Amino acid sequence: xxxxxxxxxxxxxxxxxxxxxxxxxxxxxxxxxxxxxxxxxxxxxxxxxxxxxxxxxxxxxxxxxxxxxxxxxxxxxxxxxxxxxxxxxxxxxxxxxxxxxxxxxxxxxxxxxxxxxxxxxxxxxxxxxxxxxxxxxxxxxxxxxxxxxxxxxxxxxxxxxxxxxxxxxxxxxxxxxxxxxxxxxxxxxxxxxxxxxxxxxxxxxxxxxxxxxxxxxxxxxxxxxxxxxxxxxxxxxxxxxxxxxxxxxxxxxxxxxxxxxxxxxxxxxxxxxxxxxxxxxxxxxxxxxxxxxxxxxxxxxxxxxxxxxxxxx
Numbered sequence: 001x002x003x004x005x006x007x008x009x010x011x012x013x014x015x016x017x018x019x020x021x022x023x024x025x026x027x028x029x030x031x032x033x034x035x036x037x038x039x040x041x042x043x044x045x046x047x048x049x050x051x052x053x054x055x056x057x058x059x060x061x062x063x064x065x066x067x068x069x070x071x072x073x074x075x076x077x078x079x080x081x082x083x084x085x086x087x088x089x090x091x092x093x094x095x096x097x098x099x100x101x102x103x104x105x106x107x108x109x110x111x112x113x114x115x116x117x118x119x120x121x122x123x124x125x126x127x128x129x130x131x132x133x134x135x136x137x138x139x140x141x142x143x144x145x146x147x148x149x150x151x152x153x154x155x156x157x158x159x160x161x162x163x164x165x166x167x168x169x170x171x172x173x174x175x176x177x178x179x180x181x182x183x184x185x186x187x188x189x190x191x192x193x194x195x196x197x198x199x200x201x202x203x204x205x206x207x208x209x210x211x212x213x214x215x216x217x218x219x220x221x222x223x224x225x226x227x228x229x230x231x232x233x234x235x236x237x238x239x240x241x242x243x244x245x246x247x248x249x250x251x252x253x254x255x256x257x258x259x260x261x262x263x264x265x266x267x268x269x270x271x272x273x274x275x276x277x278x279x280x281x282x283x284x285x286x287x288x289x290x291x292x293x294x295x296x297x298x299x300x301x302x303x304x305x306x307x308x309x310x311x312x313x
Contacts (some may be wrong), residue, residue: 054283058094077283105263113241119182128192149186
């Protein structure tokens with residue numbers, strides 16, 4: 001007789017530990033993790049190399065340019081960039097002796113990026129609402145033209161915009177840098193319109209029946225429900241304006257309105273020595289990139305979520 005026939009209970013099957021899934025190693029999984037590791041290395045290593053260069057003595061960098069750690073560790077480059085070092089101290093550490101008014105150029109970048117982003121998002125919001133909610137003749141044709149604008153390379157509009165700004169006398173001004181891109185953004189309008197089409201119209205119709213105007217409905221009802229995409233576009237627009245280089249280079253030649261991106265290029269070219277102040281340049285670049293890194297640390301998840309629920313997958 002077997003154990004079951006004698007009435008003895010069968011041995012219980014072994015249980016897997018709760019809260020932990022047993023995953024077997026596979027070649028595909030290993031390749032995936034290897035690929036992720038390589039992408040992460042390629043992404044992070046340039047920032048590490050910038051930090052390593054910024055913490056090095058500029059003279060020592062010439063002697064050991066391939067070192068993976070700071071060469072003759074020093075905080076002198078950051079002191080030069082922040083204006084805390086004298087010209088003698090800068091020259092002693094291989095600096096150029098040139099100065100960069102980091103606070104002034106940082107303020108210029110903040111003004112340029114903030115005002116430009118606010119205007120672009122504001123006008124895009126109004127246009128997107130008109131395409132999503134209002135009924136008017138030629139709406140679909142006009143929206144098709146907006147979509148066609150997405151296919152036009154931005155480089156083709158630089159010359160006409162420059163001629164326009166020059167004729168208006170807005171060179172070397174914040175208005176000249178901001179206005180050409182502030183009134184129209186095909187991607188932002190498409191982005192917000194697609195989200196608004198997915199919103200329920202019942203609340204808006206009830207508000208209109210109660211006597212509310214279109215602008216009131218837009219700013220008090222539709223805009224709060226569209227806060228996610230608006231914040232996303234604001235962050236992306238701020239980053240784009242912050243990193244902008246070519247357009248400010250065309251319309252500005254005065255330090256009074258130059259953003260930080262241009263100031264870094266001028267700082268690199270102002271070296272009276274045979275070699276640029278690479279340590280100082282990398283220190284200034286890290287300081288310039290720090291606001292963007294902080295922005296992504298706090299709002300990176302919101303950007304991903306907003307792009308996901310707008311249907312742009």
